[in-house]
Amino acid sequence: MATGLDGSASEADLDARHAEKMRKKKAARDKIMATKTIEKGLLIVHTGKGKGKSTAGFGMVFRSLGHGHKVGVVQFVKGRLDTGERKALERFSDLVTVKRMGEGFTWETQDRQRDIAAAREAWDVAKEMIRSREHRLVLCDELNIVLRYDYLPIEEVVDFLRDEKPEGVHVVITGRNAKDELIEIADLVTDMTQVKHPFRSGVKPQEGIEF
């Protein structure tokens, strides 16, 4: 192999090696992807302490809406800090159905019975959206929070998703502390892991970032 005066490979060598490496990578990737033939509605969970769980959930909602799919959104416990998403979804009112059930985070209401009733109502709406097959994707935003507080029995939610979710419907569930039972039956699980957070340096929640 040709090398420069300093013993390093020339640009042309780097280019040639790169092309060969990428050719192999593409061949390997194409071979793997050829084995991926199943199309089915997925159960997707975004959990973890980092940011991006609901944000990626809404990202999937917009991606699906971009394809012209009908989408359902049920917000289980979000309060006032969701104005950006709500306003953006208004431009897709022909395709999206949004139900906001929660009255805020649980430390805002401080009323367990009201929270339980709101969770039950939201879950009934979500089940109906999923069962109806009218929506290609249903986002159950912050459902994990409700499950963590046992406002809904995890067994009931798992049984429904495993046995009654139609094959063609994607369901996305967000919120930290996802229960093991849910992770067990999910197809795709991502843990948003916090590496650095600006609140630590005194930065406040800002429009377009947190809400």
Add this chain to the structure above:
Amino acid sequence: MATGLDGSASEADLDARHAEKMRKKKAARDKIMATKTIEKGLLIVHTGKGKGKSTAGFGMVFRSLGHGHKVGVVQFVKGRLDTGERKALERFSDLVTVKRMGEGFTWETQDRQRDIAAAREAWDVAKEMIRSREHRLVLCDELNIVLRYDYLPIEEVVDFLRDEKPEGVHVVITGRNAKDELIEIADLVTDMTQVKHPFRSGVKPQEGIEF
């Protein structure tokens, strides 16, 4: 405390304890949030092997658009698999500027010099978007990939973001293998950690999920 015949706490007790716990939680949270007073444009990085990096990036774009902010999007290496986002963004053509620079992933082009030229062109567009102060948020989608292959010098990118990014502009950078130098200067970093992925069970990339 009153307990049932089986020794368990009554529902009323649970409710009272819950209210007290949540009252304390709200007080603690309010106190913490009162110390968060700084408003500034953030440098946000989504990295890691899991799904949701670009998706959460686009989620932030839509959230910002919902607020009526102008937003810039530069896609550094995405190929054909981004149709959903692109079509959804068309409904916000009054607010968003999108530049697609990459011709595909690097294993598709297999041409290092073309990739380097495309990366340079995309970075020039991104810099101009950030510097102009016309956009409240600029998404540099998959910039980490370009940096990982050294198609752009990390020092140049870090110097620009640290010294030339206007105070009021949020910049979101996505892609796996974020360089340490970038994480070092970022305000908010999330690692999307893969827990479960459906490709493993033969499921193919699907419309609305992967693209």
